[in-house]
Amino acid sequence: MKTIKLLSVRLGGKMEKSELQKIELDAIVKFSTDNIVITDGNGIVLRASPNSLSIYGTDSSSLIGKSVFELEKSNIFSPSVTIEVLKQRKQVQIMQNTTTRHTVMATGIPVFDEFGEIIRVISFSHDLTEIQNLKEDYEELSTKMAKYQSEIQQLREKELSMENIVFQSKSMQKIWQLIQRIAKTDASVVFLGESGVGKNIFAQSLHKESLRKEEAFIEVNCGAIPESLFESEMFGFEAGSFTGANNKGKPGLIELADKGTLFLDEIGELPLSVQAKLLKVLQEKKITRVGGVKSKNIDFRLIASTNQDLEKMVKQGKFRQDLFYRLNVITIIIPPLRERKEDIVTLSHFYLNKFNEKYKTNKFFHPTTIHELVSFDWPGNVRELQNMIERLVITSEGKTILPDSLPFYFQNAHPETLDSLHIDELKERGKTLKEVLEEVEIRWLKRASRQCKTTYEMAAYLGLNQSNVVRKLKKYKINEKTH
Ligand SMILES: Nc1ncnc2c1ncn2[C@@H]1O[C@H](COP(=O)(O)OP(=O)(O)OP(=O)(O)O)[C@@H](O)[C@H]1O
Ligand SMILES: [Mg+2]
Secondary structure (H helix, E strand, C coil), X not given: CCCCHXXXXXXXXXXXXXXXXXXXXXXXXXXXXXXXXXXXXXXXXEEECCCHHHHHCCCXXXXXXXXXXXXXXXXXXXXXXXXXXXXXXXXXXXXXXXXXXXXXXEXXXXXXCCCCCEEEEEEEEEECXXXXXXXXXXXXXXXXXXXXXXXXXXXXXXXXXXXXXXXXXXXXXXXHHHHHHHXXXXXXXXXXXXXXXXXXXXXXXXXXXXXXXXCCEEEEEHHHCCHHHHHHHHHEECCCCCCCCCCCCEECHHHHCCCCXXXXXXXXXXXXXXXXXXXXXXXXCEEECXXXXXXXXXXXXXXXXXXXXXXXXXXXXXXXXXXHHHHCCEEEECCCHXXXXXXXXXXXXXXXXXXXXXXXXXXXXXXXXXXXXXXXXXXXXXXXXXXXXXXXXXXXXXXXXXXXXXXXXXXXXXXXXXXXXXXXXXXXXXXCHHHHHHHHHHHHHHHHHHHCCEHHHHHHHHCCCHHHXXXXXXHCCCCXXXX
């Protein structure tokens, strides 16, 4: 704290009034954060604040006695506000750029005597450097923001484009129709389904189809936020709420979703304490940052998803019942792939094209490979299928992706009895007789291959001659036996 030593002079009754006024004026000039310069009517400096050195690059004692005309010529006052006041005979305000690279707003005021002559000019110079810097930073940030916004928009459009979603099955078509019907409302939606069925991608598509599509889609993976950080991440925090690097305050994810959509992925992982607060936000449509007192209105649409059984969690006391009802306005259950086999074919071709493009290949599936893919149960659903197709495109030899490129668990995943080849199903899938016969041949060969040790044994088992067996095994790339 600055102490005004001058005023510590004993103010006895004997002190002259003019002496006291001088003390006061000295204190004002010395301690003012604005730079003060006082000149006479000819522009000769009589007084100058000590901060002249930091603002104008010249200390006050070097200014005193000099003419402002001289100081302007040597660029110390550039331009001089006092000169303008002397010319215009009225209060003047100008901006100056000083030799110390400060931006200053100088206000000059004339003081007249009883005859209308200027006897003093007082100028106050307010340093705007910090504000100027802030303004420049702000402008730079605004430009960057505009750039990022357009990039985000482009990415969003790409990411959320419907070209990324394919389906064929009746069940998914129904879900898609439902999504389109509810998208324009603000109803909360919960997506349920096993891992990898497409909960995220459909939640994104719901946002894309909604009236909020131009606004943010904030995805929060509740399973990935440590419990201790949940509140501050979701609700944000005010400056000074925590010690350490992030002391500046930060908006929470809910605040970022304002006007847009908040997608709480894996909502079953939300700690109970946060569930209570989230419910409050949903009811009041207001948030208060951690450590803050002011609340802010927030308008967002909530989508949630989980592969857990929320109802069971409610019974076990792990999920709040009131929040469950609040969220559960519309529930969309995405069925696993094994319950919508048509989608396997469509998705396999979709991803084949995608990865052919990515790896600049031109591969295609052998009909039997497709059949194997359709017969598989896909515990990891679309995600697993997507990874599998990528692997097949990369690792299979030649242009045709043959069934033996599939991992071993595929070949054992289902009993290859001929009964499992339903003619109607094959017909529906547009198989030719030749393709069906090939499939039968492959299956029979594989079964023989598993049961026999040599190709001679296989020949006997299949009723073929041995060289025929070897040729067929080669043709279909089935593991060859020792002779
Ligand atoms: N119908 C579809 N068309 C195209 N790709 C899909 C489809 N469904 C899912 N996918 C893709 O499958 C992958 C898994 O989907 P997503 O992440 O949406 O699954 P999820 O149900 O959220 O899984 P988890 O429960 O593990 O989070 C993603 O790469 C997604 O793009
Ligand atoms: Mg997900």
